[in-house]
Amino acid sequence: MFDLFKNSKRLTPLPPKPKDELPHAKLGVSYKDWHNGHVNKHKWRNKRWAVLILINGLFILSFALDLSLLEGSLSGSRLLGFYLMDPYNALQTILIAITQGHFPNLTMNFWIGLVTIFMFYTLVGGRTFCSWICPYHFISENLEKLHDYLVKKRKIKEHTYNQSLRYVFWVGFLILAVLTQQLVFEDLNFVGITSRALIYGPGLILFWIIFIMIFEIVYSKRFWCRYVCPVGATYGMIGSISPVTIKFELDKCGYCTDCQDVCLVPHELWFVKRGKATQEVHFTGNDCTKCGLCVDICAGEALTYTIKGLDKLG
Amino acid sequence: MSKKTTDLDRRQFFKTGAIALGSLAIVGAGATYLKSNKKNEIPATNFLRPPGAIDENIFVAECIKCGLCVQICPIQAIKLADIDTGLDYGTPYIDVRNQACDFSCDSLQCVETCPTAVLDFQQFKRVGEEAIEKYDEEMKGKQMSKDYNPFRVQIVAMKEQVKMGMAKLNQGTCLAFQGKGFEGIAREENFKGINRSPYTNDRKATPVTDKKYKEEICDICVKECPIGEKAIVMEETKDASGNIVKRPKVLDGCTGCGVCVMVCPTEEPSIIVEPVKA
Structure with missing residues (x-):
């Protein structure tokens, strides 16, 4: 598209x-x-996992030890004082802000964070975020091995869907945000929830993640990342010019x-x-x-x- | 790609797309239902939004749940709500009985750090600047002296601008209202809460359980109030039999920070904070 x-x-x-x-x-x-x-030395995978663990580790350490390195969560953060904003989250915020008249109040830091993220991921490939930063990717990348094993043993069948579904969800959650005047998607957002659970401690909301995890294992491989996640879709759009x-x-x-x-x-x-x-x-x-x-x-x-x-x- | 598979693809897309739209509709309906059900309950007593929070409806819509306010709070008074707290998931709150906001940060940095301004810093910036202007006028000519410290008046003005809630005394259980004093530490021994007591020169907050009281008439809430006599005082009144007695009285200057709730020694706090509904 x-x-x-x-x-x-x-x-x-x-x-x-x-x-x-x-x-x-x-x-x-x-x-x-x-x-x-050919011996697979997992060169890039190891580098990638190192980056992913480093970034998420910096979030965790910054909160646990009260350091000002990388504060906040993947929904919005501050890297050494510079703000960074999740683009899909920001998009919903902007749309709601326009309808509520809160738009002029959005801070300069918000805009700086959004533009910084936009420019950075334009340079490095958009959905690079998914595999190099997103903590849920790390989890499901390892979980899918269990799924693959079950498929191989013919315990379950593989189910695939059309990739464009993500754009249905992308538009759908934006409309929902405006209609309900709430960041509806943020209550379902795997990126935000896993990130917050890692940094601020786990909560009951993790049952939602576990529910989808089980669905991914027994029914459809990487269901959330492939067909739903509008955050990934947003990064994909950014990455199309990368x-x-x-x-x-x-x-x-x-x-x-x-x-x-x-x-x-x-x-x-x-x-x-x-x-x-x-x-x-x-x-x-x-x-x-x-x-x-x-x-x-x-x-x-x-x-x-x-x-x-x-x-x-x- | 043959025409047949394209058709199949298209049919499958419409089918799954319809399911996707259905699930979106369910999510939307669910969110609307939850929102309409909760409206009058949040924020609850002793469960406050951080300083500077704007109207609750805009607050829950525009808070991106990043947790920057949680991170920056030096006494960790702010927490993010889980789904069982009755507040919207991921939004920040202060449970004042466990850890109240004692303003020992001296800067309201949680408000300043908020990227979407649901904690609105503009009002604090304005009153801070006005306070400095006024102070400068008073200090004209003395600005080179050692006593010149505009930041002190600025933070006082900013603090007093905060309106998270309003404290309310429960006269039935309050020790002072029963003419009782208090001796010992205010909370249970393993209580983790901290605050900076205004009667000391401490720059940082210290554990509540470090403070030993010996009060003839219990006035701990008044002693520990970070705002001071604009918010709560021991008032001399006559009781039923005509004796002059001292009793705490909450004034309009109360910011609803909740330190009084945290330090109240009765098992159920005899002073509570009712959130301000904007």
Whole structure:
């Protein structure tokens, strides 16, 4: 919807590469040896988890030890005195403020925080927030292993839905905020609730999180992040104009689709399947959280982090 | 992509979209129901919004639940509400019986830090500036002297501008009204609350349980009040038999900070704070 590169999907696909042009054939080894020879060192995942734990740890420590490093929560915070605002939360606040006449009272700090977040995530890729900062992502990234196990053992069936559902919720919760004159979504917001529970201590509201967690394990993988979370959708919109993304090079791809299996948003890697790619080089779209799991797992190093525009210079 | 799968996709989207809209409607109806049900109950007695809170309806709508006011409070008087408190989830409140706001921060920083101004700092800024102007007028020519300290008058004016609630005495249980004194510490031994007593030179708040009283007529609430004689005094009146007795009396200057509630030695506090409904 907001992706500048999605049009490449409509182009005529390139013919699949012949067998002798696949990466293992070029190296002169069997496909099995080539594929199994890649050791996943989890380089990006480890870096990402370190960042995620550091940021959330800073929140926790700042409150516990009364430091002025990173105060507040992921709904709104102060980094060394500079305000940062959750963009979707801020959007609801602005809409309600307009209807209530509170708009002129919103502080300069609020606007500074909103603009800072907007600019920062425009630079680093939008939904980068989801996989590098959001504490719920960390939880569900590990929970989904249980889900995958159950699917593999045929205990449960996988259920997938249309990704555009998130935009229904995005618009819906904004309308609800105005109609009810309340930040309705903030009472359901996984980002805010988990962040506050970590910083200020757990509460009964966590049953809501646990309820969805169980639903995600036994019914639909990553349901909240994939189909509901309007916070993620907002970051996705911001990220649609971001230069940081994942680059796919067809000539290094062995058609194994391991990357799609580990991906939170596999539809963004539509071009890795045999005979789907329409160009030699593809970039992931705005739903991509830039988590790097595909980069880590790719045996042919066909997937890499890139900064669009700069990659051509090198 | 073939036409058939596109059609399937579209059908599935409309189906799940309808479910999504349905769930949104349920959430909306639920929120409206809860809101209309709660309106008259919040904030409850001894359960206050932080200083400078604007009209409750706008407050709950515009508070983004970030917790910055919670973080900045040096005595941790402000808490975020869980869903069982009867307040909107994630909104800040002060439970004055457990930890009242004693103004020992001397700056109302919780108000200043609020990004959406549901704790509105403008009014405090204004009265602070007015107080300094007035003070400067009085101190004309003496501004180089050692005694010149505009910040003191500023914070006093700002404090007095706070209106979280209004204290109210329960004459039935108040020790002073029964002519009783008090000896010992005001609260149970493991009580964690702290406050800065105005009769000391302490800059920071100290535990309530550190303070030993020996009062002929219990006047702890009056002694500990951070606002002072504009808010609560021991008033000399005649009792039924014509004797002159001293009894606490709450005045209009009460800010509703709740320190009196916190330090009241009776099991159920004999003084409560009723929130101001804006």
